[in-house]
Amino acid sequence: MPLNSDPIGFAHHDHATCVTDAVASVEARCIAAGLQFTPVRKRVLEILLEEHRALGAYEILDRLRDEGLGSQPPVAYRALDFLTKHDFVHKIERLNAFIACAHPHEVHTPAFLICRDCNAVAEAETNLTQGRLAKIASATGFIIERAILEAEGLCPNCIPKSEPA
Amino acid sequence: MPLNSDPIGFAHHDHATCVTDAVASVEARCIAAGLQFTPVRKRVLEILLEEHRALGAYEILDRLRDEGLGSQPPVAYRALDFLTKHDFVHKIERLNAFIACAHPHEVHTPAFLICRDCNAVAEAETNLTQGRLAKIASATGFIIERAILEAEGLCPNCIPKSEPA
DNA sequence: TTGATATATGTCATAATATAACATATCAAC
C-alpha cells in the first residue's frame, strides 16, 4: 500500500496549525456537551489529524504503545468508539480504518472519495435530506439516523499511473 | 440479533419464484459474459436469495459445509468475491455481511437502508452521475468507479419498539 | 467532604473476519 502525501482533497496544504485548531475545536465541543476529552481520546484524535489519512485501529494502538498510553486493543477501540460516536472521527468501512473528520464544526453526512491505488481518502459533504434516498426512505417508513457514502476510484495523483496514456 | 422476517423493503412478499428467477437471470448474464457460474457460486447466491437478508461469510460457510460443498473459509470468500465483483451480491460493509442484489438486471449504484435494531437491509437505488458528490469529484479530479451508500436507522417494523409512544 | 453512582482505563483472553500460499483439479481454446 503506497503512502500518500496529500490526502486532504488530494491537494497539499500547510497544516502547521490545523492540528491544534481542530483539537481545540473538539475540546470546546466536549466541554460544551459535558463530554470527557481524556488524554487517550485526545491523543488518538491528534494522531489521526497529524497523519491526515485513514489509519487502522492497530496502527493507532502501536503509536499509543510507543508513547506509553496503552497497549491493549480495547484502549484504542474505546477511544475510537468515543470519537466516532460524536463524529470527531469517521470510520471508513471499506478500509476498516479511521480518519479525523475534516469538518468538525458542523453536523453532517460525510461522503468519502477513496483511492483504490494509494488509499488516500477525501471527505466531502452530502445532503441527505434531499435526493432520491430520502424520498425512498420516507415512502418506506424507514427513519435514517446516520448515513455514509463511500466512493471508490482513482485520485488525481494515481490516475496517471493507472492510465498511462 | 433478532431475525427479521421481511427484509425486502421491509415488506412481506411471496418469494416462491423469486429465487429461481434471480438465479436464472444471473446464470444468463454469466453465460453472456463468459463467466463460470460454478456450483459453489450458484449455491452461495441461492443461499443469499433464500434468506433475503445479509449473511456473514461464516454463516454462509456453515451452510456450505452442511451440504458438503466446502469447509474452509476461502471457499466461501472466493465465491463471494466472484459474486460481489460482478454485482450479483453486495457487501454491507457496516455489517461485514453479504446480501443478494435486489436488482440483478441493471447496472446500478446501490444504497442500503440498514435497521440498527433487527439488521434488516433494504436496497434502493441512487444516481451517482448527478448530485453534489459527482460535482465535487469531477472538480477534484477524482474518478469514481463504484460507490455504496449505507444508511443506518430504524425500519418500519422496529420503530414501534424503539418509540413506544 | 464524603459517599454513591456513573464513567473511564488496564489487562487478559478470545471471538469474528479475512487472506497467503501452494497443491490439485477442471475448464477453454487451440
Add this chain to the structure above:
DNA sequence: GTTGATATGTTATATTATGACATATATCAA
C-alpha cells in the same frame, strides 16, 4: 489432447474487534 488460464481443496495464519472483570477516576448530591 496439450496447454494455459481459471477454479477448488486445504493448511496455516493474519487482521480486526469484543467480552469480561478488576481498578481507577470523575461527577454530583447530601
